[in-house]
Amino acid sequence: MAKSKFLAAASHDLRQPMQSLFFVFTALERHVGTDAGQALLERLGQGLGALKDLLDSLLDVSKLDAGAIVPELADVPIGPLIDETAACFAPAAAAKGLRLLRDAACDVAVRSDRTLLGRIIRNLMENAIRYTEAGEVRIRCRPAADGVRVEIADTGIGIPPEHLDRIWEEFHQIGNQERDRSQGLGLGLAIVQRLSRLLGHPVEVHSVPGTGSVFSILLPAASRPLGAETRRTGPAADRAGDASGLGRVALAIDDDAIVLMGLRSMLEDRGYEVLAASSGDEAIAALERSGLTPDIVVTDYRLRNGQVGTDCLLRIQEFLGRKVPGVVLTGETGQDIVSEIVALGFGAAHKPITGAEMRAAIERQMARHAGASASPVPEESRVAEPA
Structure with missing residues (x-):
């Protein structure tokens, strides 16, 4: 409880000076004319972006721990959500030379909060691409007894057995003792675990070191079959x-x-x-x-x-x-x-x-x-x- 209160207070109090920095950075862009100045400004922007990512993640953790997020459950077509996620991460995968594969269309709907479910899938996708240096990352959708199972599989470094329980802890990262922020912040899976509990969507992981990992999300079936009225892509509107x-x-x-x-x-x-x-x-x-x-x-x-x-x-x-x-x-x-x-x-x-x-x-x-x-x-x- 003390940790959650501290995270909430710290993230809030840091946001005003951070906002000042972002708007000043935006105002500076039109005044910097040299190539060297633009290069320095770009590096400043990268540093501000990294700090923003950390604050946003801290805020997410504190809000979830405080019970400040209330899911809005609805029938969500899972296919368009997977398509959007794959399209979002295609450039990152291509930059590493990875194949980003998406199995045949998943033409079913699930009962969930579209925004929060999207955050779970995105965090798992980002994690898979970060820890995969060669091969592929695949999103697939499979029928399950009580609904649908969405899997994110990779051919990455895998997770040693002694780390399987600890990967859900805040700031725990495998092979990043020097805290290189280019390897992420170590909060993505902590947020996934909290969101899965909030939504009642169990998340499981199976991994073989040196071979890869598979994260799966078990989603309940929608309250009614997928119809034309639920085929919206959501954000397009x-x-x-x-x-x-x-x-x-x-x-x-x-x-x-x-x-x-x-x-x-x-x-x-x-x-x-x-x-x-x-x-x-x-x-x-x-x-x-x-x-x-x-x-x-x-x-x-x-x-x-x-x-x-x-x-x-x-x-x-x-x-x-x-x-x-x-x-x-x-x-x-x-x-x-x-x-x-x-x-x-x-x-x-x-x-x-x-x-x-x-x-x-x-x-x-x-x-x-x-x-x-x-x-x-x-x-x-x-x-x-x-x-």
Whole structure:
């Protein structure tokens, strides 16, 4: 319990300075003109990416240990999910000269949470490719007594018997005593184990040192047979729209001056006209002075003097008399805050987020509002002006 609380607090407190670094990095990109400078900037980006991966994994572990993740069970077509995973890892396998094989189509549905199940399969795929230097990695789907068994098999280094129980421990890695981060963080299988327990999907491993390993996930059958209504590929519906901000107005709200500067520079690089504010009051004042209506509002969740970003967004909608798309940045670990953000119709983005991820979050939120006519804000959703 103490460890979980520490991980949650540490990952949260590190996210704000990390977010500052990411936005400053994004702002720097257009100012570095030499090849040597670009090479150094690329190395800086790689270092920031490694640190982000560690923080994200720590946050995942702490959220799972705290019971903050609640599965949303549904009938999930397993074939498209396997196809997406194989396509995602095809470049990594090709770079190592590995054959990435996918067995014949698995035309069945299972009962699971699509996002969390996808995370399990991706972590196992990443692990298989990392520890395989020659040969192949294969994803296959087999019928089982009570459902479907998905297997990820490799021809890698294998796992010695004395390590089979320890591979699920945090930061335990075989053959990486020097903690070379290019070999991963040692948290992937720890997250797999927690997710498998949460979903009730047993994960088993069989391995022969020097020959390879097979990880298998036992999935329950769907509540009804696979039909046309369940053949969606999922993420395709959420693909981003137009990436350009030309002719558009963005309102950025953050009480950290460095984060605000980086966010403003990133949006301006995309062509947005940007209004910047450190609070809800400043945001309303900026809208009054400019007479502009924002096409997107990006705000931090925790602001000074007890303000929160969702209240700022509701105040802005009240001031404008219409709904506007909004993205809320948060470093909080609790699912309740994310649920609140989503329930109000806004997008939630966890810190630290890269410039590319931030742009994608903005585009997704704007796409959801595209084509929708302006509508007044219902009285019950309005918030009173602070005394």
